[in-house]
Amino acid sequence: MRILIIEDEPGISGFLKQGLEEEAYAVDIAENGKEGLEMALEGYYDILLVDWMLPGMSGVEITRRFRKEFPSTPILFLTAKDTSDEAIFALQTGANDYIRKPFNFEELLARIRVQFRNQSDHQLSLTLGPICLYTENHRVEVNGKEVILTQKEFALLEYLIRHKNKVCRRSRIIESVWDIHFDYDTGVIDVFINSLRKKLGLTKDNNYIQTIRGVGYMAREE
Amino acid sequence: MRILIIEDEPGISGFLKQGLEEEAYAVDIAENGKEGLEMALEGYYDILLVDWMLPGMSGVEITRRFRKEFPSTPILFLTAKDTSDEAIFALQTGANDYIRKPFNFEELLARIRVQFRNQSDHQLSLTLGPICLYTENHRVEVNGKEVILTQKEFALLEYLIRHKNKVCRRSRIIESVWDIHFDYDTGVIDVFINSLRKKLGLTKDNNYIQTIRGVGYMAREE
DNA sequence: TAAGTCTTTAAGCAAATCTTAAGAAAGAAA
DNA sequence: TTTCTTTCTTAAGATTTGCTTAAAGACTTA
Numbered sequence: 001m002r003i004l005i006i007e008d009e010p011g012i013s014g015f016l017k018q019g020l021e022e023e024a025y026a027v028d029i030a031e032n033g034k035e036g037l038e039m040a041l042e043g044y045y046d047i048l049l050v051d052w053m054l055p056g057m058s059g060v061e062i063t064r065r066f067r068k069e070f071p072s073t074p075i076l077f078l079t080a081k082d083t084s085d086e087a088i089f090a091l092q093t094g095a096n097d098y099i100r101k102p103f104n105f106e107e108l109l110a111r112i113r114v115q116f117r118n119q120s121d122h123q124l125s126l127t128l129g130p131i132c133l134y135t136e137n138h139r140v141e142v143n144g145k146e147v148i149l150t151q152k153e154f155a156l157l158e159y160l161i162r163h164k165n166k167v168c169r170r171s172r173i174i175e176s177v178w179d180i181h182f183d184y185d186t187g188v189i190d191v192f193i194n195s196l197r198k199k200l201g202l203t204k205d206n207n208y209i210q211t212i213r214g215v216g217y218m219a220r221e222e
Numbered sequence: 223m224r225i226l227i228i229e230d231e232p233g234i235s236g237f238l239k240q241g242l243e244e245e246a247y248a249v250d251i252a253e254n255g256k257e258g259l260e261m262a263l264e265g266y267y268d269i270l271l272v273d274w275m276l277p278g279m280s281g282v283e284i285t286r287r288f289r290k291e292f293p294s295t296p297i298l299f300l301t302a303k304d305t306s307d308e309a310i311f312a313l314q315t316g317a318n319d320y321i322r323k324p325f326n327f328e329e330l331l332a333r334i335r336v337q338f339r340n341q342s343d344h345q346l347s348l349t350l351g352p353i354c355l356y357t358e359n360h361r362v363e364v365n366g367k368e369v370i371l372t373q374k375e376f377a378l379l380e381y382l383i384r385h386k387n388k389v390c391r392r393s394r395i396i397e398s399v400w401d402i403h404f405d406y407d408t409g410v411i412d413v414f415i416n417s418l419r420k421k422l423g424l425t426k427d428n429n430y431i432q433t434i435r436g437v438g439y440m441a442r443e444e
Numbered sequence: 445t446a447a448g449t450c451t452t453t454a455a456g457c458a459a460a461t462c463t464t465a466a467g468a469a470a471g472a473a474a
Numbered sequence: 475t476t477t478c479t480t481t482c483t484t485a486a487g488a489t490t491t492g493c494t495t496a497a498a499g500a501c502t503t504a
Contacts, residue, residue, distance in 0.1 A: 015406035019393030022437050104266040105397050138389045138437050150461060151436040188463060190481060213471070213480065372450055410452060412492060435460065435491065451500070462489070469482065474475100 001116070002026045002176055004045040006036030006062065007078065008055055012101070016049065019105050024135070024155045026176055033057025040066050044175055045073065047115055050095075052079045060093050067094040074115035078103070126161040128219050129208045131200055133161060140200075147199050152177065156192050157200075160209060160219040169216040193217060223338070224248045224398075226267040228258030228284065229300065230277055238271065241327050242334075246360070246373055248401075255279025262288050267295065269337055272317075274301040282315050289316035296337035298330075348383040350441050351430045353422055355383060362422075369421050374399065378414050379422075382431060382441040391438040415439060 003025050007013040010031075017027045028045075030036035033056040040048055040062070048066070050059040063075055077098035097111050126133045130143045138154060140147045149157065155177045160168055173189055174182050193209060202208055210218045225247045229235040232253075239249045250267075252258030255278040262270055262284065270288070272281040285297055299320035319333050335358065348355045352365045360376060362369050371379065377399045382390055395411055396404050404410075415431060424430055432440045 011406075015393065018406050019391070022391040022393055100260070100264070104264055105393055107265055136388070138434060152462070183463095186463075187465075187481090191463075191483085194482060194484095211481070374451065405452095408452080409454080409492085413452075413494085416493065416495095433492070445504100447502100447504085449500100449502075451498105453498075454496090456494090458491105458493075460489105460491075462487105464487080465485095467482105467484090469480105471478105471480075473478080 001047075002028070002045045003047050003049060003112075004028050004030065004036070004040055005049045006030045006033065006040070006054065006059070007049070007051040008032060009051075012051075012078075015105075016108075019109075023109065024138070024151070024158060026155075026179065028179075033059070033062055037062045037065060041069060043070065047074045047076065047112060049076050049078060052077055059095075063094045076108075076111060076115065126158065128161045128164060128221055131157075131161075131208065133158060142200055149196075149199060153192055153196055153199070156189075157196055160217060164219045164221055167212050167215055167218045173216060189217075223269075224250070224267045225269050225271060225334075226250050226252065226258070226262055227271045228252045228255065228262070228276065228281070229271070229273040230254060231273075234273075234300075238330075241331075245331065246377055248398075255281070255284055259284045259287060263291060265292065269296045269298065269334060271298050271300060274299055274320075285316045298333060298337065348380065348386075350383045350386060350443055353379075353383075353430065355380060364422055371418075371421060375414055375418055375421070378411075379418055382439060386441045386443055389434050389437055389440050393438075395438060411439075 001024075003020055005013050005016055005027060007016070007029065008031055013029045013031075017029060020027045028039065030039050033054040035056075036050070036054070037057060039045075050062055052059045054062075059077060063077075066073075066075065074096040075094065077095045079098050079100055096115055099108055099111060126135070132141045133154075134140070135158065140149050140154065140157065156173070159173060159177050170189055171184065174184065174186070178188065193211075196202075197207075197209060200208075208220055210220050212218055223246075225242055227235050227238055227249060229238070229251065230253055235251045235253075239251060242249045250261065252261050255276040257278075258272070258276070259279060261267075270284075272284055274281045276284075281299060285299075288295075288297065296318040297316065299317045301320050318337055321330055321333055348357070354363045355376075356362070357380065362371050362376065362379065378395070381395060381399050392411055393406065396406065396408075400410065415433075418424075419429075419431060422430075430442055432442050434440055
């Protein structure tokens with residue numbers, strides 16, 4: 001899941017980035033409206049968090065232009081404290097929700113999850129055969145026994161399971177789990193797939209994570 | 223534990239804030255009904271203390287609207303009048319309890335604790351292996367022997383134990399135990415975890431407080 | 445105001461994780 | 475089969491994250 005934060009205050013965007021990365025989201029930051037819109041229009045993001053007051057281009061303007069191209073990507077506004085009129089206006093412009101600063105992280109997260117839930121079912125626990133992954137708890141079990149995964153291993157497994165029974169292209173995986181600007185010619189995915197298969201105890205008879213040669217990988221379940 | 227006081231008289235709200243902070247609660251104040259309702263609806267308070275007579279919006283109205291969204295968060299009324307009719311009306315509206323001004327602070331505190339006690343997840347004593355934490359008298363024991371903790375150490379331990387066997391992400395810990403706007407890039411948590419582990423006598427064989435790398439910490443008990 | 449305690453910052457060190465790279469293995473095509 | 479391409483596996487180096495300590499800063503209390 002990719003999130004773009006368009007926010008000029010480094011304190012806020014930094015805090016958000018860290019918090020969301022702890023939740024295994026892939027987060028990018030744009031520091032002004034122009035840059036933000038450009039990044040957003042690249043179309044890789046699953047949700048935008050946009051500050052209302054921005055140098056260069058206002059959040060409303062961003063929303064308006066972005067909406068033309070991407071009618072369904074959720075936009076969540078971050079507004080200063082006592083501007084509920086403006087917030088209503090934001091919703092009319094095309095935002096999906098707004099949250100007032102200073103905000104509580106828990107609440108923000110809940111609102112993000114609501115947006116994802118509306119899109120597709122963004123469940124808290126995901127399964128793949130004997131593998132069970134709890135997103136909230138950062139915990140993975142195989143046949144009820146805990147398996148310790150690192151951040152990246154966890155994010156990769158989550159991505160694959162969320163796209164269960166669909167082929168995941170290498171480029172897509174890199175974009176979502178690593179970074180958009182990550183070197184395409186890398187072997188990281190292979191390395192992490194390898195360690196996932198090891199840790200999860202997957203064998204060839206038992207290959208819940210299949211290799212699709214020339215394309216990528218697929219989490220497979222009958 | 224976060225408390226929101228909605229009260230227009232600064233003398234009273236200030237007195238309450240100070241007293242409650244001494245009891246290690248995190249306290250915010252709203253000075254009128256409208257602001258109070260907005261803050262309350264942000265949803266991260268564990269209890270509301272609401273003045274009956276408020277400019278802008280009455281306590282009853284706040285209760286009515288708040289209850290729609292949060293059916294279980296306790297609301298405690300502060301009433302000036304001695305008429306039990308109004309008190310009964312308040313309770314019918316959705317308040318959990320009321321207390322008459324001028325009130326005795328001890329009594330208020332007792333009533334707040336009653337509310338927490340009624341909630342299933344607000345026990346008076348919390349345990350984690352050999353560690354026992356008594357919220358009422360701010361006391362911690364390990365194998366029956368008292369250990370002296372400072373305010374912050376206590377608050378951190380309480381947070382971890384209340385979320386026993388769940389991963390506590392750094393950003394959430396900062397938000398709950400420190401402040402929403404605390405510098406996200408800080409090492410305070412590490413320092414306090416360190417002193418907790420020392421004071422509680424935790425070792426690697428005995429690690430009731432686990433580190434979850436890249437995410438946070440977890441109070442673990444089989 | 446001064447002494448004492450608690451909280452926060454900062455910095456060096458240690459450990460875990462991530463990335464790269466290169467040879468081995470497996471699969472596809474000729 | 476042979477050759478070429480893609481993926482697997484391993485290990486070493488780079489990087490990040492957390493631990494620990496010390497000291498500065500903030501706050502209390504007398």
